[in-house]
Amino acid sequence: MKNKLEAKNVSVFYDDFQALNNINMSFEENAVTALIGPSGCGKSTYLRLFNRMNDYIESFRLEGEILIDKKNIYNKNIIVEDLRKNIGMVFQKPNPFPKSIFENVAYGLRIQGIKNKAILRIKVRKALQQAALWDEVKNDLDKSALTLSGGQQQRLCIARTLAVEPSIVLMDEPTSALDPIATAKVEKLIYELKKEYTIIIVTHNMQQAKRISDYTAFFYMGDLIEYNKTEHIFTNPTHDRTQNYITGRFG
Amino acid sequence: MNKEKIIEGLLKLSASITILTTIGILYVLLSESISFFKEVSILEFLTDKEWTPLFVNKHFGILPLVMGTLLTTFIAVSVAIPIGITIAIYLSEYAPNKFRKIVKPLLEILAAVPTIVYGFFALVVVTPFLQSFIPGMSGFNSLSAGIVMGIMIIPYVSSLSEDALRAVPKALRNASFGMGATRLQTAFKVMVPAASSGIIVSIILAFSRAIGETMIVAIAAGQQPRLTLNPLVPIETITAYIVQVSLGDVAHGSLEYKTIFAAGITLFLFTFILNNISYYIRKKFKEQYE
Numbered sequence: 001m002k003n004k005l006e007a008k009n010v011s012v013f014y015d016d017f018q019a020l021n022n023i024n025m026s027f028e029e030n031a032v033t034a035l036i037g038p039s040g041c042g043k044s045t046y047l048r049l050f051n052r053m054n055d056y057i058e059s060f061r062l063e064g065e066i067l068i069d070k071k072n073i074y075n076k077n078i079i080v081e082d083l084r085k086n087i088g089m090v091f092q093k094p095n096p097f098p099k100s101i102f103e104n105v106a107y108g109l110r111i112q113g114i115k116n117k118a119i120l121r122i123k124v125r126k127a128l129q130q131a132a133l134w135d136e137v138k139n140d141l142d143k144s145a146l147t148l149s150g151g152q153q154q155r156l157c158i159a160r161t162l163a164v165e166p167s168i169v170l171m172d173e174p175t176s177a178l179d180p181i182a183t184a185k186v187e188k189l190i191y192e193l194k195k196e197y198t199i200i201i202v203t204h205n206m207q208q209a210k211r212i213s214d215y216t217a218f219f220y221m222g223d224l225i226e227y228n229k230t231e232h233i234f235t236n237p238t239h240d241r242t243q244n245y246i247t248g249r250f251g
Numbered sequence: 252m253n254k255e256k257i258i259e260g261l262l263k264l265s266a267s268i269t270i271l272t273t274i275g276i277l278y279v280l281l282s283e284s285i286s287f288f289k290e291v292s293i294l295e296f297l298t299d300k301e302w303t304p305l306f307v308n309k310h311f312g313i314l315p316l317v318m319g320t321l322l323t324t325f326i327a328v329s330v331a332i333p334i335g336i337t338i339a340i341y342l343s344e345y346a347p348n349k350f351r352k353i354v355k356p357l358l359e360i361l362a363a364v365p366t367i368v369y370g371f372f373a374l375v376v377v378t379p380f381l382q383s384f385i386p387g388m389s390g391f392n393s394l395s396a397g398i399v400m401g402i403m404i405i406p407y408v409s410s411l412s413e414d415a416l417r418a419v420p421k422a423l424r425n426a427s428f429g430m431g432a433t434r435l436q437t438a439f440k441v442m443v444p445a446a447s448s449g450i451i452v453s454i455i456l457a458f459s460r461a462i463g464e465t466m467i468v469a470i471a472a473g474q475q476p477r478l479t480l481n482p483l484v485p486i487e488t489i490t491a492y493i494v495q496v497s498l499g500d501v502a503h504g505s506l507e508y509k510t511i512f513a514a515g516i517t518l519f520l521f522t523f524i525l526n527n528i529s530y531y532i533r534k535k536f537k538e539q540y541e
Contacts, residue, residue, distance in 0.1 A: 051429060056348065091429070096421035098445050106351035107440070108430040157426070164430065 004198040005050060006028040006169065012045055012065035014057065014141050015065025019045045021222045022064070027215075032190060032199045034209035034230065037219035038245065043202050047170050050200065051087040052080050068168070085112065089170045093177045094153035095143035096160075101137050104145045104156055108164035111161030123163055131159035132189050158189065162197075169193065171201040175208065187212050193226070206246050218242045274288055280519060283512035290506055296513065302476035302492075304510045305501070313508065313517055315476035319393065319486035320518075323468050324461040326397025326482060331457050334401075335408025336450065342409070344424075344438045355410065362406040370470030373399035380469065385483065391473030394482035400467045404457045411456065414448020416442050433452035448536035455529040459522050465490035489518045 005027040020042045027033050033044040041147055045054060052073065054060045066071045073083055085108070096104050105124040114120060124141075128134040133155040137148070145156055154174060161169060164198040171190070175183040190199060190212050203209050208228060209216050217227040218241075226233060226242045236244045288296070291311045299312025300534075336359065342351045377395040382388045419442055427437040443450065473485025474495050494513045501507045 053425065053429065081431045081433055084429060089429040091422060091425060093422060095420070095426045097423060097426065107427070107432075111430060111432045111436055111440075122444070134293055160426075160430070 002029040003027065004069065005200075006065075006067040006070075007046075007049070008065040008067065010046075010049065010062070010066065012049070012054070013059075013061040013063075015059040015161070019222055023224045025217060025224060025227055027198060027200060029198050030194055030196070031214040032194050032201060032212055033215040033217065034213035034215050035200065035202045036204075036206065036209050036245070037225075037248070039204075040221075041219040042222040043217075043219045047172055047200060047202050050168070050170055051084050051089050053089065055080065063223045072114055085164055086166050087168045087170060088164065088166040090154070090158055090172065090174045092173045094150055094157050096148070096153050096156050098144065098146055100142050101145050101148070101156060102141040105159050105163050107160060112164065122158075122244055127159040127163035128156075130162050130193070132185065132192075133159055149182070151178050151185060154178060154182065154186060155189065158186070162193075166197070168198045168200070171199065173202055173204060176204060183208075190243060206234075206248070218245060220245070262487070277519075280512055282348045286517045287509035287513045290509075291513075300478050302487075304507050305496075305499075311513075313489075313514065315478045316487060316489045316492055316514060317481075317517065318478050319369055319468075319476065319489040320462055320470070320490070320521075322396045322480060322482065322486060322517055323393045323400060323464075323472055324458060326394060327400035327461040327464075328454070328457050330398055330401025331404040331408050331461075335405045335453070335457070336412050337507060338405070338409040339412035339416055339450075340438050340443070343413050344434055355413070358406045358409055360406075364403070366403065366464065366466035367470070369399050369403050370396075370467045373467055373471035376507070388483045389473070389485050391471065391475075391485035392483050393468075393472050393486050396468045396470075396472035397477060399471065399484065400461055400464055403464075403467070404460055407460055408453045410459050411453035412450045412497055415446040415453065418449065419445040448532050452529045452532055452536075455525050455532075459525040459529075462521050462525070463490065463518065466495060469494045489514045493518075 001028040007025045009021040010020060011018060023046065035047060037043050048054045049062065049066050050068070050073075054062075062074060066074060068083075068087070070077075076091045097107065097222060098197050099107075102124055106120050109120055109123055114123075125134065125138075128137065133152060137143075137156075140147075145153065148156060154177070158169075158174075167178050174190075176184050178186065189210060190201065191200060194214075201209075201213065210248050213230045215228065216233040218225045218233065218237075218239075220241055225239060228238075233242065234246060237246065282471045296313055298314070299310050300314055301310035301312050302315045303310045342355060346354070373395045374390075377399055378388070378390060378392065381395055388394070423441050423445060424437055429501055431438065468488045469491040472488060472491060474487050474491060475485040476487045476492065477484065479486065490513055496507065496511045
């Protein structure tokens with residue numbers, strides 16, 4: 001088992017408010033790790049540490065280290081843009097650009113300066129296939145991405161993320177805006193993707209965490225309460241609070 | 252009688268006043284221009300290259316006035332559009348929130364300065380300054396009038412474009428940052444294209460404002476209708492001509508007097524078309540996001 005990511009003594013503050021308290025945690029490579037917990041427990045803040053999306057919040061302050069492949073990504077010499085090319089992110093609501101389906105998937109490639117049309121076509125196709133969307137859109141690549149259904153849009157956003165071949169994919173409640181059928185498709189996809197990617201997913205859906213993740217971390221009020229193999233968390237949690245949360249007694 | 256009814260009636264009355272005023276203006280413009288065109292053919296009006304209604308040898312070609320208007324307008328928008336859009340992108344994509352909240356209202360003050368102040372600024376500051384390194388530039392010219400007019404229009408472009416950029420869902424910006432795009436790439440590849448209809452509307456408004464602007468050009472650009480693209484010589488715009496005749500001692504009802512209505516309706520057509528284009532774009536833009 002290889003550790004891909006590691007959080008060392010991580011605390012996060014927004015001005016005087018402490019959002020995360022001294023988190024220590026490591027993530028296994030090519031596994032799905034689910035972050036669960038009630039709203040406001042800090043799990044989304046935590047997820048966004050790994051691609052430094054919190055940097056845009058003016059009051060944000062971090063203590064501790066986030067290591068990816070043993071390197072601290074908050075070091076001064078890290079170029080955030082390069083970091084993010086290796087760490088993709090899928091957001092809560094599908095957020096395709098108001099461009100064509102093709103241009104959406106090609107966006108990250110073009111950002112990296114790839115102009116060769118043949119290469120773009122191959123990579124876009126591969127990403128759409130990985131996201132299990134190719135068969136549905138292969139004849140409509142020039143159509144606006146906004147014409148797709150919500151579930152298709154979310155898979156398009158996943159394809160857009162995969163196109164640049166990151167090694168880690170962060171997902172922030174990726175199915176919360178989708179219906180059950182679209183959710184099932186995305187879940188199946190996540191399950192497939194872990195062969196090649198290290199996936200961290202924030203979810204409010206206990207069943208989803210149970211179905212798709214290898215490891216589950218339970219957060220409460222900025223603390224990491226419990227972190228273990230998913231089957232362990234859901235069958236035999238160590239803490240009462242975890243037990244209460246996953247059985248739906250609060251949350 | 253019911254109080255609600257009276258209030259409703261009053262509201263309707265005030266709404267209809269604006270519409271009636273517009274209809275009244277159109278009526279006067281049209282009827283006076285029709286009687287003008289009974290004496291001057293539309294063909295002469297549109298093709299003659301001279302505009303000398305106030306001289307003994309009368310010519311009624313609107314082209315020099317249109318040219319003067321377009322010349323000052325293009326100089327103005329080529330100042331206002333690049334600066335305005337740059338400011339909009341800076342404020343919406345780069346500037347910290349606090350800074351934006353202070354700067355935006357300050358910029359809008361530019362639009363609140365009386366235009367006569369701008370006119371004198373152009374005449375007594377900008378023209379002498381330009382003359383110091385452009386020898387042979389006239390005291391009245393379209394260049395300094397256009398530049399100053401452009402400065403006046405900057406807030407129209409920057410404010411509306413910035414509103415359009417801020418109306419783009421934040422999620423798109425996050426998606427772009429998440430892909431490893433820089434702020435500059437995000438601004439030009441995602442935000443500006445997504446806000447393009449709003450930005451185009453702001454540009455059209457700038458054109459429309461520049462075409463209709465009167466004081467600055469009347470004071471600083473001269474009163475010599477001239478079919479030229481040379482920005483260094485005196486010209487006359489449609490608006491400046493109307494001011495000149497309105498203030499002069501031309502007899503009411505004379506042909507000279509009617510020329511201002513013919514000029515007025517030409518001006519009206521320009522702004523009317525531009526307003527319609529921007530209305531159409533705005534409507535299309537709405538459909539896209541619903």
